[in-house]
Amino acid sequence: MKILVCISRTPDTTAKIAFTDNNTKFATDGVQWIINPYDEWYALVRAIELKEKDASIGIHLITIGGAETEPIIRKALALGGDEAIRVNSTEEDPYFIANQIAVVAKEGAYDLILTGKETIDHNGSSIGAMVAELLDTPFISLATKLDIEPTQAVVTREIEGGEEEAEINFPLVLSCQKGMAEARIPNMRGIMAARTKPLAVKEPLASEKLTSTKAFVLPPAKSGVKLIPAETPELLVQLLREEAKVI
Amino acid sequence: MPVIIFTEHSEEKIKKSSLEAISYGVALAGKLNTDAIAFVVGPTAATLSELGDFGIKKVVHANDSSIVTSDTKSMAAIIAQAVEAYQADIVVFSNTLTAKGVAPRLSVRMKAGLVTGAVALPDLTDGFSVRKTVFSGKAFADIQILSAKKIISLNQNAFEIIKSTGKAEVIPFTAANIPNSIKIKKINRVAGEISLAEADKVVSAGRGLKGPENWGMVEELAKLLGAATACSRPVADSNWRPHHEHVGQTGLSIAPDLYIAIGISGAIQHLAGVNRSKTIVVINKDPEAPFFKSADYGIVGDAFEVVPKIIEAVKQLKK
Ligand SMILES: Cc1cc2nc3c(=O)[nH]c(=O)nc-3n(C[C@H](O)[C@H](O)[C@H](O)COP(=O)(O)OP(=O)(O)OC[C@H]3O[C@@H](n4cnc5c(N)ncnc54)[C@H](O)[C@@H]3O)c2cc1C
Ligand SMILES: Nc1ncnc2c1ncn2[C@@H]1O[C@H](COP(=O)(O)O)[C@@H](O)[C@H]1O
Numbered sequence: 001m002k003i004l005v006c007i008s009r010t011p012d013t014t015a016k017i018a019f020t021d022n023n024t025k026f027a028t029d030g031v032q033w034i035i036n037p038y039d040e041w042y043a044l045v046r047a048i049e050l051k052e053k054d055a056s057i058g059i060h061l062i063t064i065g066g067a068e069t070e071p072i073i074r075k076a077l078a079l080g081g082d083e084a085i086r087v088n089s090t091e092e093d094p095y096f097i098a099n100q101i102a103v104v105a106k107e108g109a110y111d112l113i114l115t116g117k118e119t120i121d122h123n124g125s126s127i128g129a130m131v132a133e134l135l136d137t138p139f140i141s142l143a144t145k146l147d148i149e150p151t152q153a154v155v156t157r158e159i160e161g162g163e164e165e166a167e168i169n170f171p172l173v174l175s176c177q178k179g180m181a182e183a184r185i186p187n188m189r190g191i192m193a194a195r196t197k198p199l200a201v202k203e204p205l206a207s208e209k210l211t212s213t214k215a216f217v218l219p220p221a222k223s224g225v226k227l228i229p230a231e232t233p234e235l236l237v238q239l240l241r242e243e244a245k246v247i
Numbered sequence: 248m249p250v251i252i253f254t255e256h257s258e259e260k261i262k263k264s265s266l267e268a269i270s271y272g273v274a275l276a277g278k279l280n281t282d283a284i285a286f287v288v289g290p291t292a293a294t295l296s297e298l299g300d301f302g303i304k305k306v307v308h309a310n311d312s313s314i315v316t317s318d319t320k321s322m323a324a325i326i327a328q329a330v331e332a333y334q335a336d337i338v339v340f341s342n343t344l345t346a347k348g349v350a351p352r353l354s355v356r357m358k359a360g361l362v363t364g365a366v367a368l369p370d371l372t373d374g375f376s377v378r379k380t381v382f383s384g385k386a387f388a389d390i391q392i393l394s395a396k397k398i399i400s401l402n403q404n405a406f407e408i409i410k411s412t413g414k415a416e417v418i419p420f421t422a423a424n425i426p427n428s429i430k431i432k433k434i435n436r437v438a439g440e441i442s443l444a445e446a447d448k449v450v451s452a453g454r455g456l457k458g459p460e461n462w463g464m465v466e467e468l469a470k471l472l473g474a475a476t477a478c479s480r481p482v483a484d485s486n487w488r489p490h491h492e493h494v495g496q497t498g499l500s501i502a503p504d505l506y507i508a509i510g511i512s513g514a515i516q517h518l519a520g521v522n523r524s525k526t527i528v529v530i531n532k533d534p535e536a537p538f539f540k541s542a543d544y545g546i547v548g549d550a551f552e553v554v555p556k557i558i559e560a561v562k563q564l565k566k
Contacts, residue, residue: 013496013516017385037497094361095354120383120496120519123364125342129319129351138428139319141348154432158491159344160257160444162436164317166429175347178490178497210360214376214389219522225529225539230548234560236528239544241564244526246448246505247472 001057001148003047004110005081006101006128009065009072010036010121019216026121026216035072038116040079041183042176046146047114048080049181058082062104064097066090070199078194079184089204092122092213098130099207105135111170112153117142117177125175132173140166144179249282250275251335253326254298254306255345256291263408263445264341266301268401270409272339273302275368275399279337285415286329289316299413307333309420316345318429323352325422330357332420340400343444350400359396366405383496383519402523403444404502443492446475448505451494451521453479455510455531455550459487464554465509471561477501479511495520510550513538530554 011017012032020027035044044061051057061076061084063069073084087100105113113135115128125141132139144163145156153172156165156179228236240247252272254265269285276283285298285306295306309325316322326349330338338353340346342364354361362377366387369377374391377399381388443449450469456462462476469476476492483493494501496519506524510531511517518541521527529542532549539545546553 011382013519017382019386041497094351098351098355121381123379123381123383125347126351126354126361126363129348130355132319133323133352133355136320139348139352140429141319142344157344159317159434160442162434164434165432166317167432168429178493208358208394210354210358210392210394211362212391212393214391216381217378217387217389219385219387222527222541222543225542225545227539227545227547230546230553233546233553233556234563236544236546237557237560237564240505240526240528244505244543246526247561247564 001054001112002108002110003050003057003059003112003114004105004108005039005044005047005059005061005076006113006115007039007044007061007063007073007076008036008116008119009033009063009069010119013037013120017218019218023215023217024213033072035076036116036119038118038120038177040076042178042180043114043116044076044079044081045181045184046176050148051080060085060108060110062087062101064089064091064100064204073199074194077197077199078190080190081197083198083200085200085202087202087204091204091209093209093211094124094126094130095210096207098127098134100204101127101131102134103205104202105131112148113171113173115173115175117175128173128175135171135173138168138172139174140168140172141175142177143174144177146174146176146180249284249333249335250279250337250339251284251286251330251333252339253346253349254285254287255341255343256287256289256293259292261293261298262341262343264343264403266408267403267406268339268341269298269301269303271368271401271406273411274409275337275339278368278371284333284335286326288322288325289314295417296415299415300410302409302411302413303415304413306415306417307420308417309422311422314422314425315427315429315431317431318427319348319352320428321425322349323356324425326353327356328422329420336396338398340398342400342402346400350398354398357396357398358394359398360392360394361398361400362390362392363400365399365401369399380523384500384522385519402502404447404504441473441475443475443477443494443499443501446501447503448472448474449477449501449503449524450474450507450509451477451479451511452482452509453511454481461551462488464558468507468554468558468561471558471565472505474505479517508538509554511538512536513541
C-alpha cells in the first residue's frame, strides 16, 4: 500500500491578512508559515495512524511550491512521512497544481491519495477532485473516517444532515476533514530523522492554466458594535426585528 | 451558449441554495444575452415546472433512480453530457458538499476554469473575473477565468433569491454509460435538525457555557427563532456538542443572516468560519472579548441571566 499525501503551505491561522503591489500580492512580511491544518491534522496524521497498524505502508508527500516550502515539508516528514517530492513551481492555478500531482501520482502508482478539505488561504476545496478526474479514479470529498481493507477502502463522509459510508476500490482520492485522525504532537526524534529523509525536487510539467488571480479586496470594516445594556435584552430583540430585520 | 445551473433537491423540494444558484445563473445569462437551463438529477417530488417562478424557462431532468448521486465520477460524467447536449459555456453550482466533489471534476472534463466560493456576479469589463472568499473569509480575491468554458460555484447565502413569474418547460434527459465507482453501505441522518450550512439563523455557544448540561437555553432560543445550533471548537472537542456543529477555520464555514454567539471569545480561527454572517450578535460577560470588535450588536453580561430574558422577549414578540 502506497499513500501520497498532498501538503500545502499556508500562513499561520492568526496571520494578519494584508496585500501589497496594488493589492495583487499577499503581504508576507512577518508571516509565520504552517502546514495547511487540514493536510497535517487529518490527511497526514490519518496516513501515519494507518502505517502504525501496518508498517508495510509507505507514506510519500508532495508539495507544489518554491524552495521556501521546504521547512514545511521537513516538518511533515518529521511528523511521519517516509519521503517527499517537491515540484518546483509557485503557480497557484488549481488545474495546474492538480496536473502536477496527477503526473507524480500516476508514475508512483499510489493506491491512496489524500488531500486536506481545503487550503485555508485559497479556500478552493478543488484540487483533490481535479486529481481524481485526471487519474480517472473515484473521489470522496470531506471524508471523516477512513479504514482500509485488502482491496478496498471504507470511507465515511459528511452529507447534509448526516453521514454516509461507502466502499470503494483502490486507487482513490480523498479530501480529509475533522474526524479522520487523533491530534498529535511531533516528537524531537522525528525532527532529527526528518533531516535525512529523501526530498526530491522535480521541475513542473508544462500544463495549461485556467485561472489567475487579478486582485485582492479586504471586506469593509464593521461600523462598530451597538451595545445593549444587560438589563434590557428585549431591546436587542426589538432591534433585530426592526433595524436588522432578521427575526 | 447557455448557462446550466446544477440544481439540487432534498426529499420534497429544491434546495434553497440551488434557488440562489438559479437566481445567479438567470442573472448571469441575462447579462450575457443567453438562456439559463436548470439541470436536475434523480427523482424528486418537487414540481420542476415551478422553477419558472425563479426565471427558468427550461428544466432538463435526468430522472433516473439508478444514478448514484454520491458518486462524484458519475455525476461529473452526467453533467458533462448535458453540457455537451446543450452546448453550454458556463455551469453554475451552489458550493455545497456535492458541488465540492463534482465541480472540480467537471472543470477538468470541460477544461473550464473553476471559481469556488463565489460571492458576486462576474465582472465582464475586462475579461471574466469572479469575486470569491479567500483566507477563510478574511478577504476576497478577483479570479480571472482564462478558458472559454467556465464553472462558478456560488457560496451559500451570498446571492439573493430573485422571484419571477412563468412556467418552465421540463425536458427529460437520458444519460448514457454512467460509470459507478462507489458502493454506498449506509446513510445516517440526524433527523429533525435544521442543516447548519443552509440555515439563515444560527445560535452558537462556546466554553462560556461551562458544560453540556447548560445547552437547554441555547436550543430553546434556536427553536424559537427557527435557527440551527452551532458551537466553538473546544466545545466540540470536549464532546459537549456533536462535531458537525463546530464552526470556524477548521469546522464549517457559514454565512447566515443572523449569528448569535453566546460565551464565545471570538478567536480569529472562530471568526474565520462566521465572519460572513450578515448580522452578528455577541453575548459575553467580558467587555474585552475580541468578538465585540466583529459584532453588530452586543450585550456585556452573564449568559445565564441574559439568554433566558432574550427567550422571554422573543416569546412576547411572537404573541
Ligand atoms: C489552527 C487552529 C484552528 C482552530 N480552529 C478553530 C475553529 O474552527 N473554530 C473555533 O471555534 N476555534 C478554533 N480554534 C480555537 C480558537 O483559537 C479558540 O481557542 C476557541 O475558538 C475558543 O473557544 P471559546 O470561545 O468557546 O472558548 P474561550 O476562549 O474559553 O472563551 C469563552 C468565552 O466565554 C466568556 N464567558 C465565560 N463565562 C460566561 C458567562 N457566564 N456568560 C457569558 N460569557 C461568558 C468568556 O469571557 C470568554 O470570552 C483553532 C485554533 C487553532 C490554533
Ligand atoms: N501547492 C500544493 N501542493 C500540494 N498539495 C496542494 C497544494 N495546494 C493544495 N494542495 C492540496 O489540495 C487540498 C485542497 O486545496 P484547495 O483546492 O486549494 O483548497 C489541500 O488541502 C492540499 O492537500
